[in-house]
Amino acid sequence: MLTYSDKIKDHFINPRNVGVIQDASVVGEVGSMSSGQALKLYLKLDEAEIIQQASFQVFGSPSAIAASSALTEMLKGKHIDEAARVTADDISEYLGGLPAEKMHTCVMSMEALEVAYARYRGIELETELDEDDELHICRCYSVPEQKIERAIRDNNLTTIDEITHFTKAGGGCTSCHVDLKMILERVRAEMPQPKEDKPAPKIAPGGNMTNLDKMRAIQEVLDREVRPGLAMDGGDMELVDVQGNKVFVQLHGHCNSCASSTTTMKFFVEDRLREMVDPEIQVIDTTEHSDELHAPPMR
């Protein structure tokens, strides 16, 4: 169990400003049932654009309730332009610091505020959070890619765990960790880097093979040893990527539906590749299984 500060507990047990403001000037709504949290923020402004009343409705954990409550308290009496500058960190600080795992609740509060502000000013939001399942990297919590990219940039995140703390992405079945890693690498590469000497890249234990050579060798083994067998059952295996000793594959057709058969498959393929290409190889199955909510993969 997490331990919460007294201030968080207070805002959770006695949340301030719960409910609907019938004649709100603007409403900001984020989240969804499937993402496990949602917030609706109501603001009422006077003629000078000072926030007179703020209220909320929330679905989520104790910290989501506390963060929403804190946000409404922080907004009251502020000019809307000033209010719009409140960040997730400000909310966390107001509550005496949230546990890292719960930072995503402050992020949600901030997003609701952003939506409300954009609506009030008639600005189109570049990252209108999409409900469309196809675009979600983390399907367990319905987290879209832009949200992950942004969290990495805004908060200078460096690990998958941190991404989970800020966005919830990857906190469920963990099957998207491969994607998160790729997004993390890409976004960090795009980010301005503090200058430092890079350590020399490690030489792969597979001798002097370049990545391309290795990929070809792996493809050959798959073509010769693996795919014909799968084809007999109406299936196929695609080589998605090779990164160092990590080999990413995807199953198609008949065999992508059953997680236990893919486990068996993984070991078989790994065995062959270790024997024929490189003893250090690790096979990673990136197939989206039809029952996507199965237990976390073995690690």
Added chain:
Amino acid sequence: MTDRPIFLDNNSTTFPAPEGVEAVLPLFGEIYGNPSSTHSFGQKVRHEIELARENVAKLLNCKTSEVVFNSGATEGNNTAVYAALDGMPERKHIITTRVEHASVLEVIRYLAEAGYRITELSVDRLGHIDLDELKNEISGDTALVSLMWANNETGVISPINAAGDIAKQFGALVHVDAVQAAGKLKIDLKEELAIDYLTISGHKFHGLKGAGALFVRESAPFLPLIRGGHHEDGRRAGTENAMGIVAMGAAAALVNRNLDKHIEHMKKMRDRLQGGLLAKCEDVIINGDQMDRLPNTLNAGFKYIDGEALLMMLDAADIAVSAGSACKSGSMEPSHVLLAMNVPLSAIHGSVRFCVSRYTEEGEVDAAIDKIAGIVKRLREMSPFGHTETRQDALSAEALEKHKAYFAKV
């Protein structure tokens, strides 16, 4: 009404039986010898431990020589897995299920790194494994089949007799985690039952924390996990946790005398709780099979609210329950058991486990129902999806339809 805090988390641990506590008290006084010593100080403690062994053997209906005392079920599960694999060195396949306790699942997943092939049997929407899947996966290479008698989160009971028989046809060893079965179901390890190892833990049936027992059938291979002495017949080294063992023995004796009554009482309390919650709260689903289920367990999903919020509000109202997996560190992760059962995450969010014990009183259940219903209502009123008037205007008609469609699948 009752003013005492109400403990509805009896699958995580239980109230120590007063009879057990009393039996232990002398061990805090003059009966303090080392049970391995030959002098009478030691022999007095040895005598108490052997009495406990008899009571535990009776609880399981096995021989006293088949009972190995240890520090609890986590140790018991680790020991059983390693002992079985050591006894079948030529076999490299292990079968377990996706819904096991971490003390089985993590050990076995770790063994994948040591070159074992692992099959984790899936479960259906009610939490049951499929015996046909077991038949398809098992082979002459299977060293061990490990599955739990009853699930700690849902209370769902496994078909261990049938599964054991299938395992035996292939000569595989069978381990059963019976932690949640002890004190709640009749355990009878008669010889025709195909179980080679079975784990129990004292604190789950009104003993003390830190003492458990591993049943090792006389015919089963064994390898100690902890070495360094001749204790427990060379099967578990280290000076015995005499207090824990004596308390577990006393707790076992109470179960041996009154199990039927205990079951009847727990079932009555659980059913009262379930009936009351279903009557007073709308949109509640029961997770797991309601027929093949422990008499004390109720796993309920309250739609539109978050389980951790419910748990913490209940805690503030002096009612202890659990949500997700209590043993997970740090954050509340979605339960791997409910995930494996394909309960949609949106329903898992609001899932909470209520577990009564034989000490739970009717007044406590009634008070709990009222408080839970009140808090569920309050959280739903707070929620933009809450099942109240505000929900109508809080959500567009289209969004509402979407959510309805979502839950129609649940």
